[in-house]
Amino acid sequence: MNFRQIVFKSLRSHWLSTSLAILSIALGVALLDSVVSLREQTHRNLTQEGLGADAILGPKGSPLQITLNALYHLEEMPDKIPWTYYRKVLEDEVVADGIPFITGHSYAGFRVNAIDERFFTAFEYLPGRHFSFRPEDGGQGRIFQGNKEAVAGYEAARILHISLGKTFNPTCGVNAGDPVHVNDTIKFVGIMAPTGTPHDRAIYIPLKSFYTLEGHGSDVQSMAVDEDHREISGAYLKIRRIRGDVLHPGIQDLKYNINQSSRAQLVIPNEVLPRLFNIIGWVDSVIMGIALLVTLLALLFLFIALITALRERRRDLALLRCLGATRRTVMGLILCESLFMSGTGAILGIAIGHGVVWIGSELIRVETGLRFSALYLSSADFYILPALLLLGLLAAVVPAVQAYRLGVLKNLTLIS
């Protein structure tokens, strides 16, 4: 029988308190690990290059609302902007390109956006990445050509069981109960390859087909041809670069100039989204605090378990000393038991935490299209184990010292 076997024997002989200590540490660690992972992935998702748009030209209103609608297909655009204004903005030397879009329709809970077809060829949803319909990328079909054609994002197609040739009637609005364009049947001709962005959750129709939907008034329908009175919800803008990949510094002047207008504003997603993150950052700080508290409570439980076990094991430890164990050996037993429990709890907790992220990521992906990965290695995955081992050692200091100072003869019943 060696030292390691003695440690495990001791842990097994107090299997209930050992298991409870490991489980409570695991739960605290799982909470901590999952919160950190979700927070880091959320931050990454929300700040990844503005999801393809350097800037969004939109109507007056909340910049956050405009960003959420244009990039995440949430909320609604507060108003419309004139097509002529969009064209004027395109003429600015700072603007390289623009892709206009119209939001406000839906199908079975998924947003239906009317958009310029260059969205599928010129728009980079991530640096260097364009949308694809190729089968080898996971896509199907092609970009729409006619007015009664549509393409679906990967997640929308999966959830709604969309296949090529299937038809639908768009709803005029995004809320339940909004009227349906019953006389406008649109056919799916393409399914985009998955991108891991919210664009997977949208359905797209040609920009001009929006105006021709039956049910829109004649003033809207005339916009299909009358550019002077045409309106759009907004446009994704590509800003010129200087010195490689640096955004043209004139973007701030452009933003200032547009924002003085009574009809439009320029929103830079990379300025807006971190502010959103700061707002929700409070929430996750609170959750982190709770997770830390749970972990510390678990370590306190470990401390109490060790102290209690020590009281019951005094004679056993004295017997071990009689058999030849030194003071350091019995102290080492206590420390190793604690290390085992805190280490096992940490590893188990990290595994459970990744499991929590896996479950959560499915829910988040279904709701927002944002991808979270259970295999993502967060900063917590690297510091939790060493931190818990250190804290486990700290929790064991008092009982270990008590074991060290254990009086052998005092704890053995001797009669002479």
Add this chain to the structure above:
Amino acid sequence: MFVGTFVKIMSATLLAAVCCGLLPGAEKEDGHKAYHHGCLNALGTCENGHAEVRIDGDTLKLWFVGGGTDTNKAVRITNKEIVLEVTLNGQKAPSEKLVLKAVPNSLAEEKVGDCSQFEGKAGWLRHAKRFFAISTITLKSKKQTLRIEYPDGYDPD
């Protein structure tokens, strides 16, 4: 003894936090931000409005913006041009005149006579490190002295 030391340390930490802008009190700094990275010159008082001035090479750009914390909002004036009497650093009397022409922001439907941006060119601007300029504008239908202290800005408050 320890309580006293603890209180002192906490107070110092709190003070440092305020200075670093960690507490809400620091938000005021952002409101007086010069949006175009120029210097802000109050139009009479800070609340009235500001003239933000920036020199790019031989061009002086001037934006009329809001008072208080609204320095990112344009304020239009009816002047078609502004003539600045400029006293260069080290001199006692105005030695230069600079004419600023209206540059309407077409994206905000501005036009000459209803404009917030002005520009003027001069060779001496290229080497101007410090100067004082004065003129008169019409702001909200009233005559208003335009006083520019470059590069520090002018804030009578």
Add this chain to the structure above:
Amino acid sequence: MIVKLENLQFEYRSGAGTFPILNIPSWKVEEEEQTAITGMSGSGKSTLLNLIAGLLKPTGGHLEVCGVNLSELSESRRDKFRGQNLSYIFQTFNLLQGYTALENVMLGAAFTGRQLDRHTARALLDRVGLSRRSGHYPSQLSIGEQQRVAIAQALAKKPKLILADEPTGSLDPYHSGEVVELLCETCRENGCSLVLVSHEMKVAERFSRREDFAVLNRGLSGMGGKQ
């Protein structure tokens, strides 16, 4: 010589003063010798065994066990020495409660630097007649059976010396004789010395060498100390 002591002294020190317990002018135990020490309860016999085992440090004199001067060793060195060379059997509760009989035997050699395999441990249990109880915990064994397991545990490290402090104190006369007989036989078979302390004359009579503790500790009576 397994044990050699000269002018061995031990005093108990407390706030109330100093109380001499032992003052043994000289004593020896030869290799493979079996000795019984008799005396009244509380006379200091266990203290002598504790000193020989290295659990206490003499306050004076010379104590040599297995050729090592224990008086000069630190506590941890005495612990290691004891782990490799000596075994100690108590009156009761010799075994760790959370370990089976077999595991308790294996534990006997845990601090020798050598591992005792299960086969050898089972053989030791078989020698004491308990191989069929190898998987039982101490709480499932009678006191007599526990003492026999303790004997097997004591032999596990192949000690040079076994110290037994009232090993039959909790047993009835029949089992008492059985345990002592077993202890003596196994010590003889393994070539290790045995020093047994008992207040029972019937136990001591089984030994060819018997010591009266009062005589052994004669140095103390000369000082007017505890007898």
